Amino acid sequence: MNLKDHIRGVPDFPKPGILFYDISTLLRNADAWQVAMGRLASVVRAYQPDVLAGVESRGFLLAAPLALKLGCGFVMLRKRGKLPGATIGLDYDLEYGTDRIEIQADAVKPGQRVVVVDDLLATGGTMSAGISLLKHAQADVVAAIALIELTFLQGRGRLDVPFEALVQYDQ
Template sequence: MIPSPLSLTELKALVRTVPDFPKPGIQFRDITTLIGDGAGLSSSIHHLAKIARAKGAQKIAGMEARGFIFGAAVAVQLGIGFVPVRKPGKLPIKTIGIDYTLEYGTDRLEIDPDAIADGERVVIVDDLIATGGTAIASAKLLRMAGALVEDAVFVIDLPDLGGTDRLHEEGVTVSTLIDFEGQ
């Protein structure tokens, strides 16, 4: 733990913007620079954990792969369990899964159905909310397993892509540390 967490403004300054990736006109928000900075990573976890604690998290769920970085660290800081939301075929046990639509096709997420107790309050943690498709699918999947999913916490919001609004429509409150306007 760092003595004094960085401010949200300082965290935002650690996110690298890569113009025209993956295609012209897109401003890609790269967290590699934030997680590569010890104070930045530690401060991000501190701020995310503070929000998740206030939401009454009993477990944290994170989506593969960057959600594992932030979610597992938040769970450790809170002293609670972590539920990995996996890509298909990654777990060696019987899983439950959900197929969902992306802008470019479909994908699938899976979890261990025994990872969550009925009615357990699970907070989703991830690096970024864009269109919200993966987060919505994760909330639905966790609910299928019996979780109470009312909150999701992200480092970055790209509000112009509408993911936060879509999650709200699914009954999930969204909290973010920083946002970037535009695409």
């Protein structure tokens, strides 16, 4: 199955000149979602993770069921102020400003093997920040994965762990 056939390109969203790759069309097709999850599971399984860390918010849609399928724990990397209890966070630069990503202080144990999961890798800023935050929490970040990679933005170059994506767009 060609997963690209189930991902919709939405021009000029969220602003003019941006082509948004919408995975909701894949998620609502049971066969395409099963195939995508099976392929992601095959990729992730090779890294033998203890925990999958989903990046807010579409990363949750992939990481949570994938963790269940693989028998792993699941933790959330969220924006500022969205997690209850004690958190640790990291401020990072975006193309247009700064943002902050947080994790609950007790979400990972030192040395746990973690794979970071998101729906899409663009410039790599958020995923790189998530990896750094998990390392600060003493996790062993063994890989990062995404359903989609926008290769022309060269985001994988910002990551210091192995990265894999199921679908790539060159423009």
